[in-house]
Amino acid sequence: MKRIKQARKILLAIWLSSTVFVLIGCDGGIFGTGDGGIEEGSMPENGGSDISDSGTTSGAGDSDTTGGSDGSDGTDAGAGGGTDGGTDAGTSDGSSATTPQPIAFTNDLVATSRTDALITIVNVSTINTSVLELDTQGLPSTLALVPTNTSTDHFSLDPAQSHQIDYLNADSSTTDVFFTLSPVLVSAGTVSTFIVRGNAERYEVLPLATETTANDATLARIRLIFAANIDNPDAAGNIRLGSSGTNPGGGEHTFTGISYNNPIGNYIELPAGDYELSDSASRFEIQPISFTGGTSTTIIVTDNLETPLLIEDDSTITLSP
Numbered sequence: 001m002k003r004i005k006q007a008r009k010i011l012l013a014i015w016l017s018s019t020v021f022v023l024i025g026c027d028g029g030i031f032g033t034g035d036g037g038i039e040e041g042s043m044p045e046n047g048g049s050d051i052s053d054s055g056t057t058s059g060a061g062d063s064d065t066t067g068g069s070d071g072s073d074g075t076d077a078g079a080g081g082g083t084d085g086g087t088d089a090g091t092s093d094g095s096s097a098t099t100p101q102p103i104a105f106t107n108d109l110v111a112t113s114r115t116d117a118l119i120t121i122v123n124v125s126t127i128n129t130s131v132l133e134l135d136t137q138g139l140p141s142t143l144a145l146v147p148t149n150t151s152t153d154h155f156s157l158d159p160a161q162s163h164q165i166d167y168l169n170a171d172s173s174t175t176d177v178f179f180t181l182s183p184v185l186v187s188a189g190t191v192s193t194f195i196v197r198g199n200a201e202r203y204e205v206l207p208l209a210t211e212t213t214a215n216d217a218t219l220a221r222i223r224l225i226f227a228a229n230i231d232n233p234d235a236a237g238n239i240r241l242g243s244s245g246t247n248p249g250g251g252e253h254t255f256t257g258i259s260y261n262n263p264i265g266n267y268i269e270l271p272a273g274d275y276e277l278s279d280s281a282s283r284f285e286i287q288p289i290s291f292t293g294g295t296s297t298t299i300i301v302t303d304n305l306e307t308p309l310l311i312e313d314d315s316t317i318t319l320s321p
Contacts, residue, residue: 067243067251067271102164102182105207110189112212116156117186119143120210123151123196124227124302125203128170131155131194133163145170146196150302159188167196167205179205193298197227211267211296220272220291224255224265228283228303233260237281239301245274245288267296 112118123129123146131144131153143165144153157163164182168175179196186192191210198204206225214221224239236259242252249272255265272293278286284301291297 067249100177100180102180103205103207104183104185105181105192106185107190107192107209108185108187109209109211110187111191111210112189114189115159117159117188118191119155119157119186120191120193121146121153121155121196122193122300123148124300125196125198126200126229127172127203129196129203130168130170132166132168134166140166150300157184157186159186159190165194167203169203178203181205181207195225195227195300197229197302199229206263208264208298210298213296214269214294216269217294218272219269220249220293221267221269221296222253222291222299223267223297224258224299224301226258226260226263226265226301228260228301230260230283230303235259235281236262237279237283239265240278240280241270241275241289242278243273244276245290247274247290249273249275249291251275 107117121129121131121144126148128148129146130142131146132140133143134140143155146153163184163186164180165184166177167179167181168177181194191212193208193210195206195208196203197206206227208225211221222241226239236257238254238256239258240252240254243249249270251270252275253268253270258265270291272291274288274290276286276288277299289299
């Protein structure tokens with residue numbers, strides 16, 4: 001099994017999802033309908049992913065959880081929003097004239113009491129990324145400019161509208177789109193996370209529905225996304241969370257069969273406390289991680305030359321129109 005090039009170190013970017021209030025909605029988009037479904041935890045050729053509002057899986061494959069639960073509220077946002085259609089996730093470098101096939105995304109998993117729909121962009125790719133929305137006349141407006149190196153940004157969408165969201169390589173002199181989400185249908189009170197990943201060979205977006213709390217104040221809700229560029233995207237391993245540290249959580253869980261092409265370990269719940277994250281395929285070194293009770297956390301495994309970074313959502317974020 002091939003591993004990540006030795007010159008690289010793995011960065012574990014841990015995005016802590018907490019309920020976010022006071023956002024300004026954004027209008028409009030190309031009208032349309034669409035939802036879809038693929039097997040939870042899997043990765044289709046077009047780079048999309050799927051959400052189910054019934055049933056829960058604890059990882060990308062069969063896995064065991066000790067001392068926690070598998071998200072027993074009967075919902076599962078671990079695999080993200082519904083996607084369908086298309087076989088081409090984008091262009092090779094974000095600057096080709098090739099038009100990417102739109103990928104549909106639907107999120108109706110209500111996670112907050114908001115009246116709009118919150119979107120978080122996480123960029124773990126090798127390029128600075130511009131995020132645009134087309135209005136009903138087909139004119140673009142900028143939603144976000146997200147630098148590379150695990151940067152994040154936030155915006156909101158009007159749940160009464162269908163949206164088209166385009167992703168452009170901000171480092172390119174052209175204005176060609178490398179990835180399109182359309183139609184984007186998000187209900188009021190939902191939280192969605194769009195993860196931009198890839199390298200010069202291919203850039204793509206993983207759209208995910210996101211939870212904001214755990215079922216119990218003593219538990220932490222956790223999912224895992226593999227976004228590290230590796231030589232063999234099909235090379236898989238089991239990624240384990242085990243109790244450790246000065247305040248051990250007491251639980252454990254293994255996300256099985258995780259690879260670049262099978263990147264999603266769905267939400268599970270473990271007792272709050274200290275853990276260590278390890279990989280059976282040795283694609284990254286053992287990493288200490290701590291979880292707070294009542295919260296929801298997305299662990300993103302990325303490649304980066306810097307030290308591990310903790311990315312937290314700020315519950316006081318306010319966006320300008």
